[in-house]
Amino acid sequence: MRLVVYAVILSGLWLLWSGIYKSLLITFGAASVLLVLLITVRMNRIDGDRIEIELNPLKFIGYFGWLLLEIAKSNIAVTKTILSASMPIKQNLFDVPYTQRTDLGQVIFANSITLTPGTVTVETEDGHFLVHALSYSSDDMDALADMDRRVSETELVARV
Amino acid sequence: MSEYEGILQLLSWVLIAGGTFFVVIGAIGTLRFPDFWARLHAASVTESAGVILLLAGLCLHAGWTLVSVKLIFIGLFLFITGPTSTHAIANAALVSGLRPKSQSVPTGNPDEYQP
Numbered sequence: 180m181r182l183v184v185y186a187v188i189l190s191g192l193w194l195l196w197s198g199i200y201k202s203l204l205i206t207f208g209a210a211s212v213l214l215v216l217l218i219t220v221r222m223n224r225i226d227g228d229r230i231e232i233e234l235n236p237l238k239f240i241g242y243f244g245w246l247l248l249e250i251a252k253s254n255i256a257v258t259k260t261i262l263s264a265s266m267p268i269k270q271n272l273f274d275v276p277y278t279q280r281t282d283l284g285q286v287i288f289a290n291s292i293t294l295t296p297g298t299v300t301v302e303t304e305d306g307h308f309l310v311h312a313l314s315y316s317s318d319d320m321d322a323l324a325d326m327d328r329r330v331s332e333t334e335l336v337a338r339v
Numbered sequence: 340m341s342e343y344e345g346i347l348q349l350l351s352w353v354l355i356a357g358g359t360f361f362v363v364i365g366a367i368g369t370l371r372f373p374d375f376w377a378r379l380h381a382a383s384v385t386e387s388a389g390v391i392l393l394l395a396g397l398c399l400h401a402g403w404t405l406v407s408v409k410l411i412f413i414g415l416f417l418f419i420t421g422p423t424s425t426h427a428i429a430n431a432a433l434v435s436g437l438r439p440k441s442q443s444v445p446t447g448n449p450d451e452y453q454p
Contacts (some may be wrong), residue, residue, distance in 0.1 A: 197413070198405045247391075254361065254388040257380055261368035268377055270439040292421040293422035296383040300422075301429045311429065311439070 233281050233335040234265055242333050249295050249326070257296040260314055271315035274307045275323050278331045288330040292323065347399055354396030362389035375432055376439040379425065386421045390414070 193208040194200075198281055260266060275292070279285045287309055289300040298319070302309035361384055368381025394414045398407045 195405065195408050237446070250387050250391070254384055257384050258361070258364050258370070258388075261364055261371060261381060266371065268373070270376055272439065289426070290419070290422040293383070293425050294387055294418070296387055299379055299383070299429050300426055301433050309433070311376055311379070313377055330430055 182216060182220070185219065186212060189215060197213075231281075232283060234283065234333050236337050238333040242329055245329065246291055246294070249291075253295040257313065267314060269315045271312050272301065273310060273312070273315070273320075274304075275310045275320070275327070276294060276307045277327055279327075279334060280331075281334055281339045284330055284334045287325055287333070291326060291330065298323070347402075351396045351399035354392050354399065356396075357394030358389050358394075358396060361385065361392060365389060374439065375437060376429075379429055383421075383425060386417075386425070390417055390421070 189212045190208070193212060197204060197208060260268065277285055277288050280287055285303070291304060292300045292308065292310055293297050297313045299311045300308050301311050310323070365381050365383075369378050372378045372381050378403060391414070394410050398410050401407045401410065407441030
């Protein structure tokens with residue numbers, strides 16, 4: 180069943196990305212889908228590991244919109260820093276605790292920190308990330324805690 | 340209809356010009372900032388605002404075509420791979436012992452993370 184769904188998704192992607200629908204190319208596409216399925220089945224025999232997406236899709240879309248706004252805001256802030264004559268840089272490396280239960284949630288939080296210019300996730304440790312900030316202010320911790328809460332809310336499973 | 344298309348064209352050029360502006364800003368920042376850690380943030384302006392605006396502008400330019408679908412997929416991939424590669428570079432710098440030039444507010448203790 181999983182394989183059928185996988186085949187449909189792969190074929191759909193191939194059709195979207197190809198754009199040229201001649202019989203020869205379609206044959207190549209079908210052949211490559213089959214090859215990928217074969218490789219997947221073989222690899223599954225060794226490593227049955229699967230990534231489970233435990234996210235609330237609606238909440239995630241909402242979060243994505245909020246993240247785009249945050250990216251816009253921090254881009255303007257960093258642009259001002261770059262263009263100002265004095266360049267007010269106040270670098271800092273500091274710990275940011277995370278509350279996500281799933282690996283995927285943690286990845287989304289860490290990547291969201293990096294995506295907003297001005298902060299970069301440098302290291303991941305148990306329970307917290309090491310974050311580098313360009314123009315550190317005491318508000319940063321609150322802003323990151325707010326982002327952390329929002330990412331945790333997109334997770335489907337209730338936190339223990 | 341043509342007026343609607345004209346507005347779309349104008350909007351797409353505004354977005355493309357905005358994206359180009361942020362790419363140039365990122366380049367200027369990379370040159371002006373004092374050390375590796377600060378430059379990382381300048382580059383991420385190019386990576387986020389530059390990429391998003393350029394791709395959005397190109398999508399409007401292409402309209403409802405397969406080209407737009409491909410552009411959206413490129414954007415999605417860059418949204419995942421961009422921060423991942425930035426993290427890889429920053430992490431490599433930390434592990435090899437590079438520290439920010441001016442650690443003005445020492446709240447964390449980065450030396451803990453020395454291998």
